[in-house]
Amino acid sequence: MALPLILLLIAVLLAVLAGWLFTRGPSTPAEPTGPWRLVWSDEFNGSSLNPSNWVAENSSTYGDGGGAVSCQFDRPENLSVGDGVLKLTAQREASPVRCGANDSRFPAGRSYTSAHISTKGLHEWKYGRFELRAKLPTQAGTSKGMWPAFWLRPTAGGTGEIDVVEAVGSAAGTQESNQVHETLWYDYVHTHPKQARAYTFPSGEPSDGMHTYATDWSPTRISWYVDGRLVFQCTSKTTSWLKSTFDKPFYLRLNLAVGGDWPGDPTAATQFPSSLVVDYVRVYQR
Numbered sequence: 001m002a003l004p005l006i007l008l009l010i011a012v013l014l015a016v017l018a019g020w021l022f023t024r025g026p027s028t029p030a031e032p033t034g035p036w037r038l039v040w041s042d043e044f045n046g047s048s049l050n051p052s053n054w055v056a057e058n059s060s061t062y063g064d065g066g067g068a069v070s071c072q073f074d075r076p077e078n079l080s081v082g083d084g085v086l087k088l089t090a091q092r093e094a095s096p097v098r099c100g101a102n103d104s105r106f107p108a109g110r111s112y113t114s115a116h117i118s119t120k121g122l123h124e125w126k127y128g129r130f131e132l133r134a135k136l137p138t139q140a141g142t143s144k145g146m147w148p149a150f151w152l153r154p155t156a157g158g159t160g161e162i163d164v165v166e167a168v169g170s171a172a173g174t175q176e177s178n179q180v181h182e183t184l185w186y187d188y189v190h191t192h193p194k195q196a197r198a199y200t201f202p203s204g205e206p207s208d209g210m211h212t213y214a215t216d217w218s219p220t221r222i223s224w225y226v227d228g229r230l231v232f233q234c235t236s237k238t239t240s241w242l243k244s245t246f247d248k249p250f251y252l253r254l255n256l257a258v259g260g261d262w263p264g265d266p267t268a269a270t271q272f273p274s275s276l277v278v279d280y281v282r283v284y285q286r
Contacts, residue, residue, distance in 0.1 A: 036129055036284035043280045044086040049079060049117065057116040059100045062255075065188075068147070069259035070112040071099030077273075079115040085277050088115040088256040090137070090146065092272040112266070116255035124155045124249040129284040131214040136167050136206035137256070137274040140177035143169025143207070145266030147257040148276040150213065152250040160245040161185035162222065165213035167206055168263035169270070178205040180213065182224040182232045184239065192241050197224070197232035210279050219243060254281065 042053045049056060056074035063070065070090060073079070080087045096109025103110070132150045137143055146169030152162040163183040170176040178201045186192040214225040220243060224232040236242050256276040259265040266272075 034286050036286060039125075039128070039283055039285050040123055041280060041282040042086075043084070044081050044278060045084055046081055048081050049074075049086070053119065053122065054117040055120055055122065057118075057255075059098075060116065061099050061103055061105070062116055063257045063260065064105060066257070067259065067261040068257040069106075069110060069265060070114040070257060071097055071103075071110045072116040072255070073113050074115070078113050079117070085279055088117070088148075088254070088276040088278070090114040090256055090258045090272060090274045092266070092270075112258040114256045114258050116253070116257075118253045119251045120153075120155070120253075122251075123283075124251045125283055125285070126247075126249045127217050127219065127285065129214055129216045129282075130162075130164055130252065131212060131280075131282045131284070132164060132254070133210050133212045133279040135208075135210050135277040136180070137271075137276055138167045138169045138177055138205070139207040139271070140170055140205070141172040142269055142271040143177070143274065144171040144174075144270050145169055145259050145263050146270070146274055147260055147263045149253070149255055149257070150281075151253050152215075152217075153253060155249045155251050159187050159191075160248070160250070162215055162217060162246070162250065164215040164224070165226075171267055171269065177207065180206055180226060182215075184222060184234050184242075186241050186245055195234050195239055199224075199226055199231040201226075210277075217246065219247070222246070252281065252283075254278070 042050060056079055057072035058074040060072040062072055077091055078089050091113045093111055093113060096111055097113055098109045136148050137146045149166040150164045154160050166181045168176055179198050182197045184195040212227050216223045220236045222234045223230060234242055
């Protein structure tokens, strides 16, 4: 074949390719590549909560929106660091405890206390890997009403929530003790249906010792892992609102709620005190 004809065919092919690229519009952002690097962590090796890392709720009714019945306190009975772990501890109080100056739900005081910490106003991230190693207080039969959670909320408020892990306690005869939940929210009025997965441990359960829970968040994909196993994933194809909703900074929340619309209230069989025991919280980025 003559050289001019070959050059002509190449030119035609290049023109066709350029037209195809133009008509398909902007390309999808590439996924981050390369190894993860640790950008923030708390290993809880001290003797108290690090105030440069966390803000602790105190005399707070946070959680009322979900029907929780505990008051969140920053006091040793509910929040402690020692022996290399953080403990968020739920207590059943011998006498009702006042929760702030204006507690319309329980003006005479609350029968349960617990703890809730966050990085709000201190640390925020846009994309990354968020990892928790913890023992959850959701043992079979004696944990009804417990509601531990590790989750992310947008710094500026508004839409979007990533629940790295949630679990609810169980009464005798129920099947929750070997499960954890991973959830993606747009909002709480169901403008878009939440994306959720209940993961059942193949053996053992979240209360039998330390387990690792992680979420990888990128522009087009959010993936959940339990003990290194991929258990759930949302992408731009499965979740049309993913890219627009999570294109902003988020901060961390870590709490142990008592009671609520989902777990129900504790029973006489519920074990107290009951602690969410945390080995570490780590944040990685590429």
